[in-house]
Amino acid sequence: MLSVSGLSAYYGRAQILDDVALEVGAGEVVVLLGRNGAGKSTTMKAIMGLVPPAAGSVRFDGAEIAGREPFEIARRGLGYVPEERRIFTELSVLENLEVGRRPATAALRPWTPERLFALFPSLGSMQDRPGGRMSGGEQQMLTIARTLMGNPKLILLDEPSEGLAPVIIERMAEAIRALKAEGLSILLSEQNLHFAQAVSDRATIIEKGRIRWSGTIPELLAADEVREQYLSV
């Protein structure tokens, strides 16, 4: 579904990504693991076209999307959930969802506000509340729901567990499993190994802008030295 190879990106003159390659199959949940500043967010932004890739290829659903504009990439069915959430604070929950709405294209069941409120019940009880007056966890759910309104085939989920209370993280994990059950493909970025292993099929580890390791979750759990080297703080 998503196939990235040789991807590199720069901020000014500083190289942030170097020859990044990763794969996400249809219906698969892949986690991109790495420490702070390893290049996880930049990888997602480069895939999405928010950071122009300097080199490399990003193939999505059979077409090359590297160098395209973010809105074109989104229209092909790639959804992006940013780490900083970037809720429209002046807009109500429903209006936030409206901004994300796009006609359904995929074979997946189309999303409606009602279905999203079933997935995230707390959002349903605050449909008219401005985004700026929601808690961090509620905002996190809203940004996922907003992206789902575009009926994507694959979503880039940038550190969804960051800064959330354990109870909320648990609920987030349930939501992600539910999305996977719907047939949605997900590329997740995480520092929280515990959360990642609970929802993912495979893992790819990034460190200083380079991919260092790829494998299944059971393989990762067996490889103590890999976890020690790239993930322990």
Add this chain to the structure above:
Amino acid sequence: MENLLLQALSGLASASSLFLVASGLTVIFGVSRVVNFAHGSLYMLGAYLAFTLVTQLPRGHLGFWGGVVGAAIIVGLIGVVVEVLLLRRIYRAPELFQLLATFGVVLIVQDLALMTWGAQDLLGPRAPGLRGSTEILGLRFPLYELFLIGVGPVVLGLLWLLFHRTRWGTLVRAATQDREMVGALGVNQRMLFTSVFFLGSLLAGLGGALQLPRESVNLHMDLSIITEAFVVVVVGGLGSLSGAALAALLIGELHAFGILVLPKITLVLVFLVMALVLVVRPHGLLGKPEAAARGGQGSAAPLIGPAPPALRRLGLAALAVAVLLPPFLGDYALSVLTEMAILVLFAASLHLIMGPGGMASFGHAAYFGLGAYGAALAGQWLGAPMLAGLALAPLAAGIFGLVFGFFCVRLSGVYAAMLTLAFAQIAWSVAFQWVELTGGDNGILGVWPDRWAAPKLVYYYLALVLCLGATLLLRRVIHAPFGYALRAQRDSTLRAEAIGIDAFRIRWLGFGLAAAAAGIAGGLFAYAKGSVFPTYMDIPRSVDALLMVLLGGVHTLSGPIVGALALTGLQEQLVRITDYWRLVLGSIIVLLVLFFPQGLAGAARARWEARHGDA
């Protein structure tokens, strides 16, 4: 009492018109973060086009109202053309560049209107069905004014519905906060921005077209409405529709009653209110702190280093010419050279604020003018000799620079630019309206140099020495610890303060110093011209200063110097060879902003460095 009611109603009518224009400006700013100077030109075009359509179409309701609406739609389309050809390409450029580019459009439109409609004022027909007047509480009041009073609230209501009840409106509000995120959700921002421009321009055009039965159509409508619209938008809070409505009401009534109560200071009053609001509420009445508009990546300003050897040689050669050539020149050439020397200092002083200081000033002419008036008034009222006048000039400008700067340097970005503009307009209004002291529009004449400096050649050398000296002093300042601190606070206020730099104090002193330097230039200018006028501190002169700095390039010290020489030379030549010099100058500005965003000196330097490796 009756008079008061009439004034209140007429204030409402102006508020309504003002709101139409300001709402378009604020909507465009909200989404694109571009302060569109050309908005006033769109207003003027609306009036001209309405004149043409209404007089060409058959008389009657259909002809009149069809003409008004048709003009508004055409202006909307013109706005689209401007957006697609120009603004779309500079959304990521610094604010002052955008302001400058749209000012280029102002110049172009002025001359195009002059070519099309001529220089004379045009009087349009009155609105059919609204010709007469009606009686309100026993007072006669024109029907058309009443109609206008109704238009404002109706437009406000329609806009509210548009923004809160349609998908398009929801997208626009979302993009106002975070346009990049809206794009990542699959929305084509270009289409969105272009459509917003259409709406905003249409409102400006409508505002202009509706003036047709009220006042004559002329070539000065653009700048007079744009200053008022700026005031309204800034007082209301940039991007806030309801704020614009509130501020339009405030300013409209202030005008109406100001004339009754304090006819002498009506002009000052408006800008005084604006300054007051910005001092108390830095983001306007209903505005929110500028959400750092996402989407652009701030690029670090390049370091100001010593000039490359080639440039240094060129500078020395120019200096040699400036010193050795004049004895062989006539009086006219000497006047031009004197003016050039003065403007180099003027530009260099603004550069200190904008380049190393990282602050925006849209009213630098105030200090130039204050210097000029300081010298002239000292001569006229105190009989001060020229040298005393020249000493007083930087003092007067510097003191006012410190007073105005005390408020201005607390703000940033567009608001800072607008507050500096407000103070400059206050200074201008005082010079214009305090006739007893300043002679008003007639200025102060007979400001001649003392006898020893009267020959043009002597005065030229005097100006050259003072301007060159002051410019070198400014250069020294930039490379002194004070200059380091100034640049440090520009690059990161927080980090600068963390290492013990009092950012406010540094900015404040920098502002005052730049004002004093501009004052020297102003003083010299007064004696060179033999007279002082309010135009010395009007908006076009502030724009000239900006042009010189930005055209030259803000990141090099040679920039403003090159810019000053280029601009004065260019204007001098253009005025001589064509009546449509604004058209040419405006086009040059637009092209330069599009193709040389670093300015002339910046581009030359980049090219030189690319050829010779990193110098």
